[in-house]
Amino acid sequence: MGNGTSIGRVRGLGPAKEGTHHWWHQRLTAGANLVLMVWFVVSVALLPTYDFETVRHWMGQTQVAVPLILLVASTFYHFRLGLQVVIEDYQHDETHIVLMILLNFFTLAAGTTAIFSILKIAFSAGAAL
Numbered sequence: 369m370g371n372g373t374s375i376g377r378v379r380g381l382g383p384a385k386e387g388t389h390h391w392w393h394q395r396l397t398a399g400a401n402l403v404l405m406v407w408f409v410v411s412v413a414l415l416p417t418y419d420f421e422t423v424r425h426w427m428g429q430t431q432v433a434v435p436l437i438l439l440v441a442s443t444f445y446h447f448r449l450g451l452q453v454v455i456e457d458y459q460h461d462e463t464h465i466v467l468m469i470l471l472n473f474f475t476l477a478a479g480t481t482a483i484f485s486i487l488k489i490a491f492s493a494g495a496a497l
Contacts, residue, residue: 390449397446404439427486428493436486444479448472 411432415422426432448471455467 390453394446394449394453397442397449400442401439401446404435404442407435408439424489424493427489430490433486433490437483440479440482440486444475444482448475 411426415426427436451471452468455464455471459467
């Protein structure tokens with residue numbers, strides 16, 4: 369059992385020619401999720417109260433809404449990458465394609481809904497809901 373050609377090992381290319389790219393994205397999103405999640409937990413812990421108006425006003429700030437959107441985008445992308453690996457490793461029949469399509473649609477729909485919700489709160493923080 370070989371690991372491909374010598375030049376392929378040097379370039380980090382496996383049989384599919386994209387394993388290193390996928391692995392690198394998983395590590396980058398894991399690091400981003402760690403930093404953004406620490407920011408989120410500390411920011412929420414520092415809120416004076418946890419009532420609706422306080423949280424709505426907090427989320428309405430630009431310096432809060434932007435990292436929240438980045439957190440949602442990074443988390444859902446990391447989620448998609450991880451489940452893609454599970455599907456590719458353990459599903460070997462024709463349902464593999466269907467599951468990948470469902471995964472992509474679900475990730476896109478859930479992430480878009482979360483980002484839309486953050487934007488709606490951020491843009492209407494000054495107005496009555």
